[in-house]
Amino acid sequence: xxxxxxxxxxxxxxxxxxxxxxxxxxxxxxxxxxxxxxxxxxxxxxxxxxxxxxxxxxxxxxxxxxxxxxxxxxxxxxxxxxxxxxxxxxxxxxxxxxxxxxxxxxxxxxxxxxxxxxxxxxxxxxxxxxxxxxxxxxxxxxxxxxxxxxxx
Numbered sequence: 001x002x003x004x005x006x007x008x009x010x011x012x013x014x015x016x017x018x019x020x021x022x023x024x025x026x027x028x029x030x031x032x033x034x035x036x037x038x039x040x041x042x043x044x045x046x047x048x049x050x051x052x053x054x055x056x057x058x059x060x061x062x063x064x065x066x067x068x069x070x071x072x073x074x075x076x077x078x079x080x081x082x083x084x085x086x087x088x089x090x091x092x093x094x095x096x097x098x099x100x101x102x103x104x105x106x107x108x109x110x111x112x113x114x115x116x117x118x119x120x121x122x123x124x125x126x127x128x129x130x131x132x133x134x135x136x137x138x139x140x141x142x143x144x145x146x147x148x149x150x151x152x
Contacts, residue, residue, distance in 0.1 A: 002043060003141040004050035005129055006066070006102070015052045015064040015107055024104035027073045030085040032097060036138045040098045043140070051141065051149065053129070054111070061113035062149055070101035077134065081116040112152045125150050 006028060008014065008094065020024055022095055031037060052064040074095035077085035089098040114129075128139035141149075 001047065003009050003143060003146040004044070004048060005053050005139050005141050006050045006069075007055040007061070007129075007137045009056045010054040011057070012099060014054065014056045015104070018052070018064075018066065018102065018104045021104075021106065022100065022135075025069060025101055027075070027099050029099045031075070031099065031137060032085065032087070033136060036136060037096070037098050038141070040100050044068055044072060044100050049105065049146075050051050050104075051146075052145060055137075059113055061111040061116065062108065063111045064107040066102040068100050071104045072098040072100055073144040080120045088142070100115045112149050116152055117149070120152065137143040 013026075018024060021118075026033050031040070048068040050068060051062040052066050052126050054060055054063050057059060069088050074092070075085070075097040077083040078087040078090040078097045079097060080086055081088075085132065087096055117130055118122060124130060124145055127141065128136065
């Protein structure tokens with residue numbers, strides 16, 4: 001099993017939105033970064049877990065845990081001209097963008113904020129979300145970091 005951190009802006013899609021979905025499951029669509037696409041394709045597997053991280057908000061941080069419940073498959077929003085994530089260079093025969101489905105596991109009792117993560121930077125050395133200039137929306141998390149964050 002692998003562990004991940006997946007960022008979403010809560011005004012776009014929050015942990016509460018996921019919890020309210022049918023079967024508490026949703027496609028993690030709209031990713032338009034080749035590194036993340038490749039992680040979805042090559043490294044994600046059914047049964048992996050991810051932290052749900054609220055970003056670009058007043059108090060960014062880890063707010064919940066989700067399960068990865070599908071292998072990577074083409075993101076349908078890339079083909080929809082009405083979608084904010086439309087990519088005119090992508091075709092059903094040659095899709096450029098992938099997604100995975102996530103299922104709500106639980107909301108944390110209290111968020112583990114970015115400030116808390118930074119305050120524990122020595123213990124979390126190498127955690128991608130703390131790296132200067134890190135802007136990827138999906139990053140791997142080591143088992144050691146996973147356990148440390150859950151303990152916070």
